[in-house]
Amino acid sequence: MSEIQLVELTVNGERHDLAIEPRRTLVDVLRHDIGLTGTHVGCEHGICGACTVLVDGAPVRACLVFAAQVEDADIRTVESLAEPDGTLSDLQREFSAHHGLQCGFCTPGFLMLAEGFLAERPDATKEEIREVVASNLCRCTGYQTIVEAVDACAARRRSG
Amino acid sequence: MKPAAFTYHRARSVSGAVGLLAELGDDAKVIAGGQSLVAMMNFRLARPEHLIDIARIPGLDTIVREGDALRVGALVTHHAVETADLGPDFRVLSEAMRWVGHLPIRTRGTVGGSIAHADATAEWCLLAVLLDARIVVEGPAGRRSIPAEEFFQGVFTTALEPDELIVEVEFPRPAPRATLTEFAERQGDFAIVAAAVDPDAPRVVLGGVAQVPLRVPAAEAVLAAGVAVAEVGEAAAAAIDVRDEPGASAHYRRALTRTLVTRACEEARTR
Ligand SMILES: Cc1cc2nc3c(=O)[nH]c(=O)nc-3n(C[C@H](O)[C@H](O)[C@H](O)COP(=O)(O)OP(=O)(O)OC[C@H]3O[C@@H](n4cnc5c(N)ncnc54)[C@H](O)[C@@H]3O)c2cc1C
Ligand code: FES
Ligand code: FES
Numbered sequence: 001m002s003e004i005q006l007v008e009l010t011v012n013g014e015r016h017d018l019a020i021e022p023r024r025t026l027v028d029v030l031r032h033d034i035g036l037t038g039t040h041v042g043c044e045h046g047i048c049g050a051c052t053v054l055v056d057g058a059p060v061r062a063c064l065v066f067a068a069q070v071e072d073a074d075i076r077t078v079e080s081l082a083e084p085d086g087t088l089s090d091l092q093r094e095f096s097a098h099h100g101l102q103c104g105f106c107t108p109g110f111l112m113l114a115e116g117f118l119a120e121r122p123d124a125t126k127e128e129i130r131e132v133v134a135s136n137l138c139r140c141t142g143y144q145t146i147v148e149a150v151d152a153c154a155a156r157r158r159s160g
Numbered sequence: 161m162k163p164a165a166f167t168y169h170r171a172r173s174v175s176g177a178v179g180l181l182a183e184l185g186d187d188a189k190v191i192a193g194g195q196s197l198v199a200m201m202n203f204r205l206a207r208p209e210h211l212i213d214i215a216r217i218p219g220l221d222t223i224v225r226e227g228d229a230l231r232v233g234a235l236v237t238h239h240a241v242e243t244a245d246l247g248p249d250f251r252v253l254s255e256a257m258r259w260v261g262h263l264p265i266r267t268r269g270t271v272g273g274s275i276a277h278a279d280a281t282a283e284w285c286l287l288a289v290l291l292d293a294r295i296v297v298e299g300p301a302g303r304r305s306i307p308a309e310e311f312f313q314g315v316f317t318t319a320l321e322p323d324e325l326i327v328e329v330e331f332p333r334p335a336p337r338a339t340l341t342e343f344a345e346r347q348g349d350f351a352i353v354a355a356a357v358d359p360d361a362p363r364v365v366l367g368g369v370a371q372v373p374l375r376v377p378a379a380e381a382v383l384a385a386g387v388a389v390a391e392v393g394e395a396a397a398a399a400i401d402v403r404d405e406p407g408a409s410a411h412y413r414r415a416l417t418r419t420l421v422t423r424a425c426e427e428a429r430t431r
Binding site: 003021022025044045052055058061063064065066069113116117131132134135136 | 161162163164165166167168170191194195198199201202203211213215239258261262263264265267268346347348
């Protein structure tokens with residue numbers, strides 16, 4: 001009983017027409033059908049946040065969404081952050097400068113979480129940033145450097 | 161793991177969704193935000209053959225103040241409530257949302273989904289009992305409205321019929337002094353114990369100590385008497401029937417109940 005359904009997704013501004021099984025989650029479609037492997041997958045039940053992407057600007061767990069549910073939505077992945085020539089975004093540069101990553105497995109999820117959060121709350125305090133950073137898991141950094149990186153990015157954006 | 165195969169349906173109206181539920185029977189499940197259901201499907205704890213996506217049904221995502229009452233549509237997300245300005249009368253709803261999972265869960269998870277899922281520690285289930293909410297559901301025979309205390313019947317069990325859809329949750333009265341607090345081992349986890357109080361009702365409701373959100377009349381009587389708040393916590397801790405379980409002993413749950421009820425009452429008194 002593996003029905004195929006036509007699903008139209010807009011990822012990083014580009015349209016993709018896909019013939020997929022409805023049970024395909026967004027994270028699997030991004031990685032396997034579209035080939036955008038920047039979005040990682042860890043737990044597949046919403047705990048780790050490695051799969052976090054933006055759907056219409058809001059951070060969501062791509063492992064807890066079927067691709068069919070987000071037709072017509074504007075989906076953004078970590079691949080959208082850097083310039084086409086590879087120049088890193090301000091947020092990515094702050095992660096690098098503050099050692100907000102070590103192995104890097106969690107990094108795409110944290111970047112998209114922070115990108116979505118700061119867009120909605122550009123004036124976020126460090127405490128609010130700390131609470132949001134608690135959404136995702138990192139086994140390497142101890143989180144402090146991630147909080148510093150996001151806070152530095154917010155401060156730099158505010159100072160224009 | 162990956163979910164089992166299913167057929168995907170997109171409902172355009174409440175009657176359309178109800179019609180599909182009636183037609184497809186036990187093999188069908190509704191999906192709203194998917195923040196409980198997809199996780200269960202990934203584990204194959206749920207394997208519906210048909211999934212009816214209700215997320216695009218128009219009109220179910222609004223919050224409307226009508227006289228004393230606040231009507232919250234089933235598709236309103238936790239995050240929409242968190243960021244809404246509900247005024248002093250219903251601020252407890254916005255404030256409680258920070259306890260529901262994490263931001264990326266709250267951007268998709270819905271009020272109706274939480275109530276239908278009926279986890280006995282879920283903040284929405286506690287709030288519904290605390291504020292005497294009515295759960296408005298629609299089925300093939302039309303609409304009915306169920307008091308929250310009758311709606312929650314047991315572990316993940318509710319008064320909802322398989323062919324009914326929750327369309328709205330109605331909070332009938334302002335609760336400017338109501339508060340909710342809880343304790344979990346990690347920020348964002350489901351609570352071990354959650355406590356909600358409304359001194360004006362008066363109501364004391366606990367999560368994590370019974371199969372459903374539990375009203376504690378003995379503690380409500382003490383709260384109504386207006387004595388020291390610590391006595392309300394003491395009365396709640398004495399009234400509950402908890403057992404030792406892996407991860408939390410009865411002693412620990414009782415201690416958390418005492419502390420959290422007292423804390424919630426203290427917060428309520430500052431308002
Ligand atoms: C990591 C993590 C942490 C979480 N932490 C918390 C927490 O601390 N507190 C908490 O309360 N929740 C928590 N949740 C669950 C979250 O709040 C869910 O959003 C909520 O339980 C379900 O809402 P949903 O819209 O996602 O429903 P879905 O997952 O789409 O559906 C859940 C169930 O409800 C049914 N349903 C959905 N909508 C309707 C409707 N309108 N009418 C009838 N039936 C319906 C579905 O058929 C299904 O059985 C957490 C989830 C995750 C993944
Ligand atoms: S893979 Fe999605 S939250 Fe872990
Ligand atoms: S950098 Fe290794 S898990 Fe976060």
